[in-house]
Amino acid sequence: MSNYSETLHIRLLLGGYGDALIHGWFNENNSATGVRLKQALFAWHEPSFYGTELAAHRLEEIEAVVLPSEMVIPFFAEPKLLRHIEWVWDEDAARLIRLAPMLHHRIEYKQYYPSYAAFLSDKLLQWTWDDDTFTGEEQALFKEASEHEEFMIGLRAAFSAAVFHAHYGTAAAASDLRREFPSLFSKTDAGVAGLDERDWLVAIGWKADDAPFRPALQLLEPDDADETWRLRLVLQDRKEEAAVYPARMTAGGELLGSWPSVWTPHIQQRSGNWLERLLAIMPDDRFNGSRDDVFAEPLSDEAAWRFLTADSQRLLEAGWHVLLPAWWETASRKKPRLRAKVGAGEGTRAGGSLFGLDALIDFDWRIAIGDVDLSEAEFAELVARNARLVRFRGQWIQLDPALLAQIRKAMAAVDKQQGLSFQDVLQMHLLGDDSFAGNDPDSGEQEAEREERIRLEVELNEHLVKLIGQLNQQSEQPKLPVPSGLRAELRPYQQEGYAWLSFLRRFGLGACLADDMGLGKTVQLIAYLLRIQETTPTDADGSKLPSLIVCPTSVLGNWQKEISRFAPSLKVMLHYGSGRLAGEAFALEAKQADVVLTSYATCSLDQETLQGLTWTSISLDEAQNIKNAQTKQSAAVRSLPARHRIALTGTPIENRLAELWSLYDFINPGYLGSSREFNNRFAAAVEKDKDERITTDLQKLIKPFMLRRKKKDPAIQLDLPEKNEMKTYVNLTAEQGALYEQTVNELMEKMQKLEGIERKGAILATLTRLKQLCDHPLLLTKEALPESSGAATDDSRLDVEALIARSAKLERLLAMVKELREEGERCLIFTQYIGMGEMLRQVLEQELQEPVLYLNGSTSKAARDNMIEQFQAASPPGSDRPGPGAFILSLKAGGVGLNLTAANHVFHFDRWWNPAVENQATDRAYRMGQTRDVQVHKFISLGTLEERIDEMLENKQQLSENVISSSEGWITELSTDELKDLFTLRREFVG
Secondary structure (H helix, E strand, O other): OOOOOEEEEEEEEEOOOOOEEEEEEEOOOEEOOHHHHHHHHOOOOHHHOOOOOOEEEEEOOEEEEEEOHHHHHHHHHOOOOOOOEEEEEOHHHHHHHHHHHHHHHHHHOOOEEEOHHHHHOOOOOOEEEOHHHOOHHHHHHHHHHOOOHHHHHHHHHHHHHHHHHHHOOOHHHHHHHHHHOHHHHOOOHHHHOOOOHHHHHHHOOOOOOOOOEEEEEEEEOOOOOOOOEEEEEEEEEOOOOOOEEEEEEOOOOOEEEOOOHHHHHHHHHHHHHHHHHHHHHOOHHHOOOOOOOOOOOOEOHHHHHHHHHHHHHHHHHOOOEEEOOHHHHHHHHOOOEEEEEEOOOOOOOOOOOOOOOOOEEOEEEEEEEOOEEEEHHHHHHHHHOOOOEEEEOOEEEEOOHHHHHHHHHHHHOOOOOOOEEHHHHHHHHHHOHHHOOOOOOOOOOOHHHHHHOOOEEEEOOHHHHHHHHHHHOHHHOOOOOOOOOOOOOOOHHHHHHHHHHHHHHHOOOOEEEOOOOOOOHHHHHHHHHHHHHHHOOOOOOOOOOOEEEEEOHHHHHHHHHHHHHHOOOOOEEEOOOOOOOOHHHHHHHHHOOOEEEEEHHHHHHOHHHHOOOOEOEEEEOOHHHHOOOOOHHHHHHHOOOEOOEEEEOOOOOOOOHHHHHHHHHHHOOOOOOOHHHHHHHHHHHHHHOOOHHHHHHHHHHHHHHEEOOOOOOHHHHHHOOOEEEEEEEEOEOHHHHHHHHHHHHHHHHHHOOOOHHHHHHHHHHHHHHHHHHHHOOHHHHOOOOOEOOOOOHHHOOEOHHHHHHOOHHHHHHHHHHHHHHHOOOOEEEEEOOHHHHHHHHHHHHHHHOOOOEEEOOOOOHHHHHHHHHHHHOOOOOOOOOOOOOEEEEEHHHHOOOOOOOOOOEEEEOOOOOOHHHHHHHHOOOOOOOOOOOEEEEEEEEOOOHHHHHHHHHHHOOOOOHHHHHHOOHHHHHOOHHHHHHHHOOOHHHEO
């Protein structure tokens, strides 16, 4: 009785691409469906997921299953079959079952090689088995199978697919194969000429050459005995490569010469196709000898050059070995270098001084070819020889015509008589020749062409090496003593900043001081201005060129106060307001001052007047005001003549790189090219393409002229005090000034009539009105907040421009809060007035595009606790958005009892005049748990009672500290004259 429950007959057909089409029938004539066949035949075949992933096709009345080519050999090499079925194989299936194990073994042990026939036919890479590894029995089986041509075509395709799948199916493995055997993927006629399959496998490196020698072509350079170039065929010993045996090759391809006798059989076997191969690789004129020796005649200089540069490369690609003169590898690897060698001394023309980027520098051309360094005259002499290979000072030099043309072109781009500018020298040193003005960044030059181009370099003299080293390394710059007239203690980093500004001034190089807000850019510039005053001699008439400071209107008064405080010896002239001078009167007055202060708006209006002087320095505060180079204001500022230019800004780039160009075009005009050139060369590549190389190049260019320190820098943090208080002085607007004077006049009239409690009440009421006026006129006029024109009813927007135009305090606060928020820092803002707090909340919320908290006396405890939790959290619960960055508080409601250490900036928008109360408010941020230094900003309106009372507090004049700290009641006890003196507005500070 049979052990099988059923019999399954299998018929197999191998396709031309190696896939197997399989059909089956049970017993004698019951055709198996595709599903049934897959379930039976591939029940244990995991790679096809037990047959479920195999496709089935209907062919007339039968269904056949397709086994992919890469699975055919592995499956039939060791088929795992169901034992309850009797398997009956047709002839092709039985033949495959006999051959597959042998082929699978070859795949596993990599006993295969690429198909030469497929390579010659330009087909995709295919693999075939190594016949030499078969036993006699295996060879007999393949001999029998080879009589079935279609079967063998399919079998070879299946084998190739299995090899690829097993060893090269991953991207990494395929990449390794390309790297190890590049010749497999590129075919040239010269590379296969005269080769049989074995020679080809040896040539591509797949099989080892068992001959004891290798054939090579050797180029012999001229020497004392023979002054010509010669080419010869040699046999090189594989074990001792220094041993070479010259051989003559006849026109018939026969080899003649003397070599070890054991080599002769190998030579006779292998050399028959050498001449054919060489003729396919090299031009005919290389074979210029006699019938007895095709390489007998010497080569011309041109032919030797072509052999070195072209023929040798083609020979190597075709699998030949080439022996070239020892110096050639170095000479070919080293591209010629063109250097501008700066002369000794200061690096400038006789009688000149290195002052500014336009300074002209004498230089001599030096050309390095290989290891030989040539002067311009020596280079011209060699070029005149019109030779490709010349011996100079005992060394061979290659003179590639293409590279020579590039050298001459680069030299012609520079006017030798005029010299190089210091800007050219600096940029060439920083970047190489891509920075040189002669190279047009708009030329559309391809990357590959740039790589081939001769690099134009600069060789600095000792003076310029030191100077450029100092520009790149601030620590290398000379230390300067602090000016004797400075009434301030500079921190170490501030002293370095002041010295840096003075160092760049010495060489006429502009500077961008871009320290974070709160690090003291103002005092560093004041120290710089004092040094100018103390070191610059006056003219015969006692005058000298003044410095100009251009700043926003809102900080004009702050500059006046800071200069007066830190450098009282500096004479300051304010050029602002309706009574300002013009023309010759302005020039005469300005020459008597050390510093002239003006605003950006005034500068734009008085451009012609300000252009009448060449300023010893121009400094821009909040220099981001000129970030848009197209505005009239920016153009006016950049048009002013100056010996030195400085930009102060905490935000050198706010949105686009074009802003950086505008800053640099002010401090060092032309340094970054025109606006169009900068955009094409840097902005597009950095902002759109994120090109790291271009970004690095730009950083190298801007670094020497920008000093940027951040509060989080370790060295800076160590130097900062734990709590840094600073006063921010602002001017009143004309509207505020008029209302202020009107209010004071009304009080003075009342003082003539009122007495006692009524007098005290009137004074306190006026005091409140004046303080509100210093904040914003709307607090007094009770107007509604203005909406932007065209704003939708359901999404109204404030007209912020209109609001800040009426209050320099609001304008200044907005600018400072924007800057600190860009740095990711948070702030508390204290004000006494609910209306001011609400205005600040709406303005900041709209301009910052983030929530702003406001806590005052009417805020419930629950809302108060929620605000504190929100502010202290890194982000709101359940949200990835940052938490509020600004928290506005009324002084009384928020001045005590709160822990708000998330903030490291505190603004006192209006003054309480009780130091203890203000300090308590500040301590909401400056308390246990605070890990950063706290910056405290106290706003003071110039010319008003805010300034007068601040001076009293500062100097402890007239009043004891105890009286002032108690309340504002002491003001009501002043006489009418004292009251008038305290309240009267000083008009010089009004816009």
